[in-house]
Amino acid sequence: MIDxxxxxxxNPPQRTLMGPGPSxxxxxxxxxxxxxxVGHLDPSFVEMMDETQELLRYVFQTDNEWTIPVSGTxxxxxxxxxxxxxEPGDTFLAPTNGYFGDxxxxxxxxxxxxxxxVGAPWGEPLDPDDVADACEEFHPDVFGFVxxxxxxxxxxxxxxxxxxxxHDHGALVVADTVTSIGxxxxxxxxxxIDAAYAGPQKCLSCPPGASPLTLNDRAMDKVLGREEPxxxxxxxxxxxxxxxxxxxxxxxxxxxTNVYALREALRLVAEEGIEERWARHREMASALxxxxxxxxxxxxxxxxxxxxxxxxxxxxxxxDDGDVIDYVLEQYDLEIAAGLGDLxxxxxxxxxxxxxARPENVTLVVAALADAFDALGADVxxxxxxxxxxxxxx
Ligand SMILES: *Cc1c(COP(=O)(O)O)cnc(C)c1O
Numbered sequence: 001m002i003d004x005x006x007x008x009x010x011n012p013p014q015r016t017l018m019g020p021g022p023s024x025x026x027x028x029x030x031x032x033x034x035x036x037x038v039g040h041l042d043p044s045f046v047e048m049m050d051e052t053q054e055l056l057r058y059v060f061q062t063d064n065e066w067t068i069p070v071s072g073t074x075x076x077x078x079x080x081x082x083x084x085x086x087e088p089g090d091t092f093l094a095p096t097n098g099y100f101g102d103x104x105x106x107x108x109x110x111x112x113x114x115x116x117x118v119g120a121p122w123g124e125p126l127d128p129d130d131v132a133d134a135c136e137e138f139h140p141d142v143f144g145f146v147x148x149x150x151x152x153x154x155x156x157x158x159x160x161x162x163x164x165x166x167h168d169h170g171a172l173v174v175a176d177t178v179t180s181i182g183x184x185x186x187x188x189x190x191x192x193i194d195a196a197y198a199g200p201q202k203c204l205s206c207p208p209g210a211s212p213l214t215l216n217d218r219a220m221d222k223v224l225g226r227e228e229p230x231x232x233x234x235x236x237x238x239x240x241x242x243x244x245x246x247x248x249x250x251x252x253x254x255x256x257t258n259v260y261a262l263r264e265a266l267r268l269v270a271e272e273g274i275e276e277r278w279a280r281h282r283e284m285a286s287a288l289x290x291x292x293x294x295x296x297x298x299x300x301x302x303x304x305x306x307x308x309x310x311x312x313x314x315x316x317x318x319x320d321d322g323d324v325i326d327y328v329l330e331q332y333d334l335e336i337a338a339g340l341g342d343l344x345x346x347x348x349x350x351x352x353x354x355x356x357a358r359p360e361n362v363t364l365v366v367a368a369l370a371d372a373f374d375a376l377g378a379d380v381x382x383x384x385x386x387x388x389x390x391x392x393x394x
Contacts, residue, residue: 020337046248197212296379
């Protein structure tokens with residue numbers, strides 16, 4: 001006999017989540033998650049599926065029929081997009097300017113694609129001319145880019161110029177919109193993006209588990225016309241069509257509770273209004289930015305491609321980034337994150353996402369950073385930072 005382990009009742013700490021995700025979950029979403037389960041083919045659930053898809057079209061700003069929540073986290077939606085669009089032998093053009101561009105490349109390689117790269121340093125966006133040149137040189141079948149790079153805090157400006165460059169050369173365009181959906185302007189149809197995937201636990205303030213994905217007819221034609229089936233059975237969109245399309249036949253059991261959560265999170269977006277929500281993220285992140293700038297710190301990216309939902313705040317002289325992160329977690333139950341890759345040790349990553357993009361959260365972040373810098377001996381003007389944030393929020 002193996003004895004039953006003696007594990008205490010679940011009692012997680014109450015953290016304020018202001019890192020790169022997950023973000024704070026709205027109480028209404030938590031409430032939706034505690035409602036009774038129904039079957040994944042229950043007529044009531046089928047109706048909720050339709051509503052969820054309708055709401056997803058709104059947040060993506062698309063009419064794409066092919067708009068679904070993929071079971072799993074953002075990476076599942078990412079792999080569904082890339083694994084279905086990239087056929088063995090296809091050329092996939094991926095960006096080099098951040099952590100998630102590398103992940104796109106890795107997934108395209110596993111799908112059997114030949115990966116070629118278009119470059120920009122970490123902390124800078126892609127230049128549409130470079131994308132056009134890379135398309136000229138490599139003739140990619142699919143071009144992927146990251147709209148909101150969570151590793152660097154860079155928002156790709158002028159997306160239509162990128163999609164145009166790729167389309168001029170016959171490539172399909174897949175966009176990572178994980179940290180932009182519901183937080184910064186995103187217009188899938190107007191910007192002519194063929195496929196976009198996202199995640200629920202960033203600016204939608206929903207727990208991870210069911211992740212938005214949309215494909216236009218051009219992209220879906222390619223998926224349905226594949227010579228070989230996609231390598232993943234679970235994420236094969238031609239099979240998932242049976243469940244999320246008209247037929248509503250079993251493929252795998254939908255994560256019912258996560259669909260409830262996503263539906264409620266999306267309802268909150270619809271109630272607020274998508275443009276109002278984009279504006280709120282910008283206003284709240286501006287107050288955060290004003291605070292850290294007044295302390296004498298900058299943000300890593302330039303203003304032209306600043307990403308309000310993820311702020312890459314430069315680490316001041318005189319302190320170690322890890323010590324600051326530990327300090328605010330211990331003293332304030334506040335989660336912020338360290339830089340990744342080329343920016344490791346140089347920046348803090350401070351999210352301003354969804355239900356976290358509120359005055360009380362921004363004030364807490366600036367106050368906690370000010371205290372940490374003071375306590376740990378960083379050379380900053382902590383008081384000026386607090387005053388600037390207060391002023392900006394007034
Ligand atoms: C978080 C994130 C992902 C991956 O999502 P997971 O939910 O962690 O699987 C992909 N791309 C970007 C830009 C992200 O921020």
